């Protein structure tokens with residue numbers, strides 16, 4: 687490379703506002719945090735801030751949740767991630783910019799050696815894209831999880847689903863403002879269909895207007911007409927979802943509107959779903975000034 691037409695300077699800095707939320711002001715992206723570009727995290731982190739905040743604001747706007755709890759959860763979740771990224775990117779920056787001879791020799795060798803390993807090739811892109819970020823099992827919006835399934839607080843894994851002649855990612859089923867209850871079962875049978883019918887027909891949709899139900903199975907042709915009208919039954923002939931779920935043959939995953947796992951279980955424990963919402967005060971019912979109960983839009 688030679689003869690640049692335009693030169694600019696990108697200093698290595700780390701800055702973070704004391705808090706991403708104060709009063710009615712919420713910060714996302716570089717307005718909240720600046721990381722050294724050598725960590726390659728700023729844009730991804732900013733987009734995830736926005737995703738995290740957007741659905742919570744929508745729930746507040748629709749009266750589907752307690753404003754203070756949702757705003758606090760935005761602050762706590764993104765603050766923890768911003769602190770973690772700052773620590774990691776400052777280490778990466780130090781490592782990449784070190785100039786002493788021993789460090790340069792070590793860096794040259796380590797880059798050559800580690801870049802070839804399967805672990806680095808597999809994990810590094812996900813790490814840099816922010817896909818490995820987790821809010822942890824103790825976050826306010828994290829419920830229980832079973833081993834082998836996505837853990838509460840983590841992003842749901844990637845899988846390809848058939849879509850006509852093409853394919854679509856599992857993540858495309860996520861709604862953006864709705865929670866998704868994903869039921870997976872490799873082979874549906876009469877009992878599983880009946881339990882879905884019982885649950886969904888008796889489910890208080892007015893109370894939880896923000897829940898969509900999606901069922902994934904390897905073989906769906908015989909069951910399409912039996913599935914309640916307003917839920918989707920998705921055929922996963924290739925078994926990609928089951929592979930992503932460590933070959934778990936049956937499972938229930940509640941997914942947040944931003945694609946993070948809220949709870950997971952190897953059994954279809956439908957009561958856990960309503961309990962999850964009520965413990966977190968996510969509820970489409972509101973009381974008006976006169977104490978009358980009614981349902982939010």
Ligand SMILES: Cc1cc2nc3c(=O)[nH]c(=O)nc-3n(C[C@H](O)[C@H](O)[C@H](O)COP(=O)(O)OP(=O)(O)OC[C@H]3O[C@@H](n4cnc5c(N)ncnc54)[C@H](O)[C@@H]3O)c2cc1C
Nearest residue numbers: 696714715716717722723724725726727728729730731732
């Ligand atoms: C050299 C370099 C390399 C990078 N590489 C990566 C990378 O590989 N991966 C990665 O994830 N991130 C990377 N980043 C970081 C990434 O570019 C930023 O984190 C991201 O662009 C921030 O987006 P933002 O929308 O939050 O802020 P910005 O992109 O700064 O957008 C804010 C916008 O608001 C406008 N604005 C400001 N004030 C006002 C006002 N008063 N009224 C109206 N508009 C206003 C600004 O003009 C700007 O257009 C890199 C950054 C640099 C500098």
